[in-house]
Amino acid sequence: MPDDPPSAIGNLADLEEGQIALSRYLVQRDGGLYLALSRLEATADLLDFVNRVIAMGLYFRELDYARLVSLLYDAPASRDDPTRTAADEVFLAVDIAKFRPERRSLYKEFRVDRGEAVYLFEPVYLEATAAHGPDGQGSDQPLVSGRSAAPETRTVLDFDEFIANAWAKGVRFGIDVAMVREGFELDKPERRVVARSRPFVRGKDAEIIEQAPGLHRNNAPRRLLGDRVDLRQFETRYPQVAAGIRLVKKTPRTLGVDGRDVSGAELPAPLPKDFELARLAGPGTRVSHEKDGEYLLASVSGFLNIDRRTNQFSVADKIVSHEGVSARTTGDLLLTGEVYEQHGEIQEKRVVTCRSITAFADVFGNIVSTGGVVWLKHNLVGGGASNDDGDIVVEGLASGATLIAPHGCVKLKRADNCVIVAREVVVERATQCTILADQLHADLSEGCAVAGKTIHVRMARCRREVDNVFLVQVPDLSGDDAQVVALQQHCAAQEKVLGSHRARIDALRGEKDVVSYLALAGKLRGREASLSSEQQAGWRRLSALVAPILRTLSQLGEEVRELEAEASASGVELEEALAAREQACRAIACTIDRVDGETRIHALLVRRADTPLTDLPGKELKLRLRNPDAASKKLFAGSAGSFSWTYQTPPRRPA
Template identity: 45%
Template sequence: MSNDNAALSRSIIGNLAELREGEVALPRFLFKHADGLYVDPAKLDDLEALQAAVDRIFSAGACFQGLDYAAFTHLLYDLDLLKTHSQGGETTKPRRLARDIVAFRASRRTLYKAVKMGDGKVEYYFEPVFEEDDGGNTDPDGKPALTRATLDFDEFVADMWLKGIRFGINEPTVREFIATGTTGRFVIARRRDAILGKAADIQELAEEIHRDDAPKELPNGRLDLRQFKNRFPQINKGVHLLKKIPLVLGTPGREISGHLIEPPIPKDFDLGTLAGPGTTVVRDANGEFIVSQNDGFLNLDTQTNQISITEKIVNRDGVSVRTTGDLLLTGDEYEEYGEVQEKRTIEGNSIMIHADVFGIVSSRGGTIDLKRNLVGGMALNQKGDIVIEGVASGATLHTRSGVIRVKRAESCVIIGTKVVIENASNCDILAEEVEIGLAEGCALAAKVIRIERAVPRKQSEMLGFVMIPDQGEFKRKINALSDKLEDLKAVLGKMIAESEKLKANPDFRKYVTIAGKVRKGEITLTPEQQTNLQKMAAALSPHLKLLAKLGENTKAKMAEQSALENQLAELKEIKRVAEAGISCNVAAVGDEIHIRTLPLKPDTPSLFDTPPKELKVKLRGTNSVGEMLFAGSSGTFQWQYSSPQDANA
């Protein structure tokens, strides 16, 4: 309770044998000790008994003094209390609940207003409250004088209890609003919703767990005749196939009224009903598993949901409509000895194929290694290298992050981080770095170009584009940011100067000095001096407000300055990285070739995002873009990019 109320309050705990009016008797599980009021869980028959005792105390016009609200809600609603009581343990020890029980005077009860309840929360309107003066003073009309009163958290809990709010009060918030005299409607209590549990589930541990040669069903319900559901789920002995994820019970919640909110019990199942021939159920410290008992291929019975391991099988028949359909693999590595038919797709990770490929090979990572030829198909790798040890003809090779190595490439579209080709003819190539032994009639763009011999081929020009950063765009952006930064610094300087001028005001400096000493306790003011200080503060109020506003604006401008400086530094770093290492070297020019720069603007769609089908148009349609570096039919060409001096860089 507040200091004034605490000083006037006295304990109303009485003896049952000599109980006087206004006193309350304690049940056997509540007892008074020198340092406070305690609850003895060992003597508590059930939780309802404590709740009933609290209700009687509050209904009798009393409240707890110095209430430990956390202990209060724990003792009232902890579902584990009775269990730990029966087993013994720390929770059977007496728990301090409050300092005492005191009267909650009727004149004080009127200070606490009605609440607004709904949607699992309670709102209370905090406002100034007044009570009649205890000294008998009256106002000019002869009525009892009113004095400013302060709410009390202990009384607040008692009043809320009688209003049906018996759980979920936000103690720190309420105490803060009472202490600061905050005015307004605020949420002071919330329901604690139950947390749903999780039903028992199955976790698939094997990389491929469903073997099914039926056509794959698409999300729209149609069947894809090009794909089987799963063709090659090969399993070794001792592999953990499935793991049972045990059910997780939910966590009960509480209504504001204190009533329990029970979550539903999650569903469960017996893992043994899923273990078929060739598998067994293993239970150990890590959980409950279905484990393969022998090598073989996995089979799932859709009728019984049983999983079984059958005889071993090896596929060397290639990828076609007849043998496998399109393959969507989840393993870490795939090796194929047969031919990949035209329009057939293999999608997996680290793919090696020993025969010719006429279809599409797509990898999520690792290396695509084609031992023979890629004809009219595609090799796509999201993150990793592509190696063609034979010939790539009329094909598309694309990796988002990796090296493409080809022995011979003819009429191909090739996009990669780095491209290395022994012999390239009539190809369109885009990379950060390109190395070619013999380039015939190709159009290529890269930051680093190295060609041993370059010649045109029939009607195909030999074009090279060295990708460089667009200096004009960089300069424009850097200058714009620099100018904006300088303007901002000028504004900041004026604001700081104005603030210093205000601080130099003699009256302001005098007020700050006195107020600081009072705050630190260095001096004590007489009532008259205190009044004078308040008058001084009132007189300086516009001055103080202006200074505070200037401080806020200065802080905002400084944050803006920091953000601009970071943007400028980032842009300069992007420029530096974009300029690093750019070069072009052609050891031998056999016939007419053209080499130009290809300026790239920052913050524009990357050239590497160009769809492969559009790359040819992009490269061969930019013959007038950039600066001509070389146009000739013989000799050699060596060029190293040098960044122009930028006054703002």
């Protein structure tokens, strides 16, 4: 093979067979072929030219393979770049020459698998006539190594020819130049990986970075004083945030880098995931575009909630929970918010301390409210609900539960075997319940023990041979009457002392000298009279005479004012005692519209010396109500009919 094969580049005007005309963006100079970047409109144009060269049986001589790959598969500078000049020409190859058939036959196929191209290197031979033809171009007959009788000579493969052969066979990217050149020198057959694809580099998904501490719930046990811990409670379950605080920051996605297959085909990197921060902004939050990034802010102060299904952030003045209350999820809860919504079950032995709460699922644990409303949309089973200063409403079934609302109303649809203590109880159906209330309104009472001041039951019937017991609480007025009598006697004594003081004052003011002194003193103060020098001496004698009496009048006047104030306070206290007595006796009544089973009704005298019924545990309260003492007065006992009774206030004991 000659050192410098003839050029296959021709002029378009007199182009011969086997020659190729250069495209407008290729320039031939003494040093070789150059690519004018300013003329190259698209990379596809250069790729099309290279394909035409190879398809015509030509190849690039002394090709800058790395430059060609970079021009074809890396993004070249734009031809419209104003900084481009005529000097922006890059070397491509020395020339374009014909790839002779006898030389092409020396090159084998590639095995392409899993992004790698493998080639079998082995010693190659050319027939002598093909290696040194008389015209320097070899014989015209197709000669194949090992098939001709002509003598063979050892030859070597050419890198430029190898590139042309690889291109024709579909291997156009990632050729390892050093590996190929080493393969040319091998003396025995050996397969080597000569080209590798360039894998794509994955980008980075857009993500959020937390900005405020404590956005997530802390499931560590709550720490107490003295380095102790409460294993029943978690440290933080419902984080609170202030208005304007940065919650999270969005980190934009980073695009990946596309790869390239050995065939030159693009291996696109997967598009990283992105999201709109506005889609994460729920009620009480807003998106803020700032110089250093995009932030999600809390627009109001309140409790932060992150929806696990939608990842939406929201801030509200109430706590909303969907996970329930259990030893695994929350432990016991001590909540500071005004409103709490629980959509999951409150499991057995769990305690929720809060103000207003709405439970949408079953409650098996205990709810302790300090005020507001306890609203149970479903059932209360085996647990309890208490409200220090508010109402309790159970829309489902209350069974085996304890409900306490000393200053509020307990409303139930159905209660079975419950202990209910409240100011007022309204129940549609109560079965074997123990109820203590100032007012009770029940549609149906079955085998219940009830104590109250105002009792109204539409129907009372027994339950499995357990009768109804109704105790109408009547006040013990003996103490009130004694207090009223004592206050009346005290007021009478004060009036008697006041009368004595007033009589003495009148007597002293009626003395002749005092009358004269007071009359003249009034005229002098009003400037209705004036005294001569002789009269002034008499005035001084009169003043000295009545001075002791005037001091006594002053003391008596002060005592009278004090006694009048005490008498007024005693009178108010007496009126309050009388009003309290009347209030204690007011609205005491019991009405059973229909009795349909064993029913007992007693008037229970509530003595102040006795332990208050509200202080008795549930079992003791039930026993106390079902076993009235001697102080009780039977009003009714029977299994049919109706009953109506109103307490009449007894007359006061005279003082």
